[in-house]
Amino acid sequence: MISLSFYGAAGMVTGSKYLVTVNDQRVLVDCGMFQGRKELRKLNWEPPAFKPESVAGVILTHGHIDHIGYLPRLVRFGYRGPVFATHPTVDIAKLSLLDAAHIQMEDAEYRNKKKLTSHEKALPLFDDEDVAAIDAMYQAAPFDTWTEVTDRIRFRLHPAGHILGAASVELELTDDDRKVSVLFSGDVGRYGNPLTRNPGEPPSTDYLVCESTYGGRIHPPEDAHQDFIDLIREAVERKSVLLIPAFAIGRTQQVTFLIDRLIEHGLVPDIDIHIDSPMAISATDIYCKYASLHSIDLQKLGGKNCVLHGKRVHLHRKRKSSKLLNKMKGPAVILSSSGMLTGGRIMHHLINRLPDPRTTVALVGFMAEGTTGRRLVDGADRIYIHKQPVEVKARVKTLHGLSGHADYYELLHWAENITPAPKRVFVTHGEASQAAAMAGHFRTERGWDCHIPALEETVTL
Numbered sequence: 001m002i003s004l005s006f007y008g009a010a011g012m013v014t015g016s017k018y019l020v021t022v023n024d025q026r027v028l029v030d031c032g033m034f035q036g037r038k039e040l041r042k043l044n045w046e047p048p049a050f051k052p053e054s055v056a057g058v059i060l061t062h063g064h065i066d067h068i069g070y071l072p073r074l075v076r077f078g079y080r081g082p083v084f085a086t087h088p089t090v091d092i093a094k095l096s097l098l099d100a101a102h103i104q105m106e107d108a109e110y111r112n113k114k115k116l117t118s119h120e121k122a123l124p125l126f127d128d129e130d131v132a133a134i135d136a137m138y139q140a141a142p143f144d145t146w147t148e149v150t151d152r153i154r155f156r157l158h159p160a161g162h163i164l165g166a167a168s169v170e171l172e173l174t175d176d177d178r179k180v181s182v183l184f185s186g187d188v189g190r191y192g193n194p195l196t197r198n199p200g201e202p203p204s205t206d207y208l209v210c211e212s213t214y215g216g217r218i219h220p221p222e223d224a225h226q227d228f229i230d231l232i233r234e235a236v237e238r239k240s241v242l243l244i245p246a247f248a249i250g251r252t253q254q255v256t257f258l259i260d261r262l263i264e265h266g267l268v269p270d271i272d273i274h275i276d277s278p279m280a281i282s283a284t285d286i287y288c289k290y291a292s293l294h295s296i297d298l299q300k301l302g303g304k305n306c307v308l309h310g311k312r313v314h315l316h317r318k319r320k321s322s323k324l325l326n327k328m329k330g331p332a333v334i335l336s337s338s339g340m341l342t343g344g345r346i347m348h349h350l351i352n353r354l355p356d357p358r359t360t361v362a363l364v365g366f367m368a369e370g371t372t373g374r375r376l377v378d379g380a381d382r383i384y385i386h387k388q389p390v391e392v393k394a395r396v397k398t399l400h401g402l403s404g405h406a407d408y409y410e411l412l413h414w415a416e417n418i419t420p421a422p423k424r425v426f427v428t429h430g431e432a433s434q435a436a437a438m439a440g441h442f443r444t445e446r447g448w449d450c451h452i453p454a455l456e457e458t459v460t461l
């Protein structure tokens, strides 16, 4: 018997976790952290609904925390098997888990110091020792090559665009008398992104588990460049700061690359770019290390140095240097994390700059429900950081064109070559309205049988 259980990203975007069972053998695809609403975040503290030691392998689609952030918990609850991912994803996973551990530890320390906790003592969800315990478990898997997990389960990774190293996972499952294939889309990237490669062509499959982050939306055509041109020109004229909260991995490199190109092409005046996130700086090193996996040769463009470390890019690793940015007058661009404004150094920039009407905050990524980022997108004139009110006097601008996720039209295009039709499509990784819209598009455009699974639902394949 073969079954598929949805332990995350079902009816929501975060917490991706799909358990596949073939008789008594099990594999987990992604092991993500829940983010956003408090009731969701609480789930990260729960033990898994399955025995971790019964899982033969974990396969990661990519290194974003909503796809890997529960790994340290899984290991703490007893998982000891291999963690398969592409080479860049392994590097990114190590980096982002360590960063997440530090954020958790600092946050717990801060809450305890300020007595902000309603519990006896605030604890981190996981710490750096939990993360270090995973190091020996990683097994790098190349694209387009079959890797065996057990005698009944093998997988192959296909490029998905999105961020460096991101993959779709094709599983081949062998029951006593049949073979069944399941394709997990992972996060599918956009086409024509200046930095990241286009998503590859997915293989045909019996079952498809497809993301739907933007299942009901179409990204407006290439206005991101014009928006950036306007915002940078304005920042230079007004000698002001353009503050850009950005995911440390992927978005920061994309924005840095874009601004650098705009300057090089004479479309905007020269402006200093400050990357204020140790993780983004390390992630940039990983991007430079795997330059051949981008659509653009970073080394060549930047001369001797990688363009992402160009002359106008200033890196702030140390906390002291980050704090000094508070006093900095423009014109300048500050890129800081976390991307959805859920923690990290961006928070002190928000406290400092949101009440200042000369600042512009450009929101360039997806903001999940319940995050501070989402409240800003929705036009809040006051937000709360560590329970303290912060007035929003700065101008807040949402830029859609830089999304790391395919819109529904691009998802339909990506899935175009999956023929014959999958027996069933499971639409996941989207808020309810987006998942419903994506399922609707697959039904009307392709006539595909779609199901939107509920959290913790198990289906037989």
Ligand SMILES: [Zn+2]
Pocket: 062, 064, 162, 187
């Ligand atoms: Zn992602």
